[in-house]
Amino acid sequence: MSTRTLISPAQLARPRGKILYWVTFALVVALFTLVFLGPLYWLVSSGFKDAQEVIRTPPTLVPGSFEPDNYRRAWQVMDLAGLLFNTLYYAFGALAFQLVLDVAAAYSLSRLRPVLGNVVLGMMLATLMIPATVLVVPQYLTVLDVPVFERNLLNTPWAIWLPSVANAFNIFLLKRFFDSVPGELLDAAAMDGASPLRTLRSVVLPLSRPILGVVSIFAIVGVWKDFLWPMLTLPDPGRQTLNVGIYSLSNGVPVNVLIAALTIASLPTLLIFLVFQRNIMSGLTAGGLKG
Amino acid sequence: MPAPSLTPSKADRPRRSPPRPAGGPPPAGSRLARAVRRNLTAHAFLVGAVLCFGFFSWYPMVREFLLAFQQTEGGRTTWVGLDNLTTVYHDPAFWQAWRNTALFTVLALVLGFAVPFAVAVVINELRHGKGYLRLLVYLPVMLPPVASVLLFKYLYDPGYGLLNELLGLLGLPGQQWLQDPDTSMLSVVLAATWMNMGGAALVYLAALQGIPGELYEAAELDGAGLFRKIWHVTIPQTRLVLSLMLLMQIIATMQVFVEPFLLTGGAGPEGSTTTVVNLIYQYAFNFNNYGAAAALGLLLLVLLAGFSAAYVRLGRAEDE
Numbered sequence A: 001m002s003t004r005t006l007i008s009p010a011q012l013a014r015p016r017g018k019i020l021y022w023v024t025f026a027l028v029v030a031l032f033t034l035v036f037l038g039p040l041y042w043l044v045s046s047g048f049k050d051a052q053e054v055i056r057t058p059p060t061l062v063p064g065s066f067e068p069d070n071y072r073r074a075w076q077v078m079d080l081a082g083l084l085f086n087t088l089y090y091a092f093g094a095l096a097f098q099l100v101l102d103v104a105a106a107y108s109l110s111r112l113r114p115v116l117g118n119v120v121l122g123m124m125l126a127t128l129m130i131p132a133t134v135l136v137v138p139q140y141l142t143v144l145d146v147p148v149f150e151r152n153l154l155n156t157p158w159a160i161w162l163p164s165v166a167n168a169f170n171i172f173l174l175k176r177f178f179d180s181v182p183g184e185l186l187d188a189a190a191m192d193g194a195s196p197l198r199t200l201r202s203v204v205l206p207l208s209r210p211i212l213g214v215v216s217i218f219a220i221v222g223v224w225k226d227f228l229w230p231m232l233t234l235p236d237p238g239r240q241t242l243n244v245g246i247y248s249l250s251n252g253v254p255v256n257v258l259i260a261a262l263t264i265a266s267l268p269t270l271l272i273f274l275v276f277q278r279n280i281m282s283g284l285t286a287g288g289l290k291g
Numbered sequence B: 001m002p003a004p005s006l007t008p009s010k011a012d013r014p015r016r017s018p019p020r021p022a023g024g025p026p027p028a029g030s031r032l033a034r035a036v037r038r039n040l041t042a043h044a045f046l047v048g049a050v051l052c053f054g055f056f057s058w059y060p061m062v063r064e065f066l067l068a069f070q071q072t073e074g075g076r077t078t079w080v081g082l083d084n085l086t087t088v089y090h091d092p093a094f095w096q097a098w099r100n101t102a103l104f105t106v107l108a109l110v111l112g113f114a115v116p117f118a119v120a121v122v123i124n125e126l127r128h129g130k131g132y133l134r135l136l137v138y139l140p141v142m143l144p145p146v147a148s149v150l151l152f153k154y155l156y157d158p159g160y161g162l163l164n165e166l167l168g169l170l171g172l173p174g175q176q177w178l179q180d181p182d183t184s185m186l187s188v189v190l191a192a193t194w195m196n197m198g199g200a201a202l203v204y205l206a207a208l209q210g211i212p213g214e215l216y217e218a219a220e221l222d223g224a225g226l227f228r229k230i231w232h233v234t235i236p237q238t239r240l241v242l243s244l245m246l247l248m249q250i251i252a253t254m255q256v257f258v259e260p261f262l263l264t265g266g267a268g269p270e271g272s273t274t275t276v277v278n279l280i281y282q283y284a285f286n287f288n289n290y291g292a293a294a295a296l297g298l299l300l301l302v303l304l305a306g307f308s309a310a311y312v313r314l315g316r317a318e319d320e
Helices: A009-013 A015-046 A069-077 A080-112 A117-129 A132-144 A158-165 A168-179 A183-191 A196-207 A209-225 A228-233 A242-249 A255-286 B030-067 B083-090 B092-125 B130-142 B145-156 B162-169 B184-208 B213-221 B226-237 B239-253 B258-264 B276-286 B290-319
Strands: B070-073 B076-079
Touching: A009 A015, A015 A255, A015 B130, A015 B145, A015 B184, A069 A080, A069 A255, A080 A117, A080 A158, A080 A168, A080 A196, A080 A209, A080 A242, A080 A255, A080 B030, A117 A168, A117 B030, A117 B290, A132 A158, A132 A228, A132 B030, A132 B276, A132 B290, A158 A209, A158 A228, A158 B030, A168 A209, A183 A196, A196 A209, A196 B030, A209 A242, A209 A255, A228 A242, A242 A255, A242 B145, A255 B130, A255 B145, B030 B290, B070 B083, B070 B290, B083 B092, B083 B290, B092 B130, B092 B184, B092 B239, B092 B276, B130 B184, B145 B162, B145 B184, B145 B258, B184 B239, B184 B258, B213 B226, B226 B239, B239 B290, B258 B276, B276 B290
Parallel strands: none
Antiparallel strands: B070 B076
């Protein structure tokens, strides 16, 4: 970041520029912290308040009561352990299916060049043009009765896993990356008699770690953030995801316990984000705008 | 090709592997066989993803078009022509849903299009704390939507919500927020913008970092001030990204479902927050009228097709 931006360094170097810069800087940091971190502070701190304080007017900025027990109650009453386990199970299953099937397909389209490959690719990318919400109803009916196999996938993890593979954005991202792998490497592998699978495993995948990381994070966060689809396809309370489970129980528990539950539900993604923020940021800009 | 050499590093196996055929020109007629084999391998790699697309993307697409012109009653499916469309069109909720959706889109663009761009410009100008500010802006995007939404419900509460308290500190009257038809949609938009603006801000930031500094220097030599620099350098240089994001946000906001659904049950006071997709949901899952749901979905698809096509054409321009 050495390139200069809107404001010239000369202007910033003047005493008046310096004062203006630091005042602006302080204001911006304070405002952003208030707007984006404030609600999160409110979430965590309200989770510690007792039942009277949490609905008191005026609200208290610092909890006067301290009830960490809310978190324990939230964990038990809402069966957060079960919901958390379900969500992780669906998320990592979706990740495994996407990594195996989408990587294989993108590799084939990029390097093995099957007959009609371009038609298949075009049909995959065409799905990006269709508004996702419009397809929810026919997709739901498909899950109720999968043609050919005549199975009902309702309340099974397959209802989450299989549709998650039909992700044109993944295919686009992976194919574009595989296209950029130098051809000489692949030719060398072929000369050594490596099969396509062996080439993929030993040459292409080790080079593709950054893009695989991006796809993995988006796969997990996608399941973690989804609401409508898991609500429709997993109606059984024992199989629900965190989002759906908390929502369906939200009217039956005291406000402070509910807020404690929301805090617990927010922690995992915040942790993932803080650990992998570099990969996430690069993924946002690597895929450009074709989200 | 050299003959395979025996490497001593491999453990000796008791059984000798059969000798490999020496490499050489392949016997005639096997070129076709090889091409077929190569294709079989390639298709084997493709088949899993293609099946998933087939069952959960392509088939539902076709089904959407069929459903819109069918009615199913007691297990019997009949073609009903344009009946579903007329049913949807004559529903009193129809125009209200479109009006609400348009209102959401306009409000969400005013807030969700201008604000992230301004935020990106400000972050890009600062010489310190860039990483921290980027992190802050993107934080809400990572939260589970139910957590953000129920938190906002708590903040909006007219009785004990924090927002009315803050307004009181500024000497402003408290609002009914989600419970008043006049402010309900604005409340939904505020929450949705807080939840989703991080992605747009980071994309703009990346675009801003690609602007060559010389352009600003040249503008300064011409005596341009801060605002003229933004108008004549920053915005033209990021025009493509801005237009792409604008189209993307129109497509996304026209399909808004989760925020109104969670904040107001997808209806709100006097139906003031029922959007088109909320209405599709009601047809399908409250009234089991899949035909009407599909017909309304088809209208939405047709309306958004133009935006999608423009987006794809612009995206190609960006690639070149």
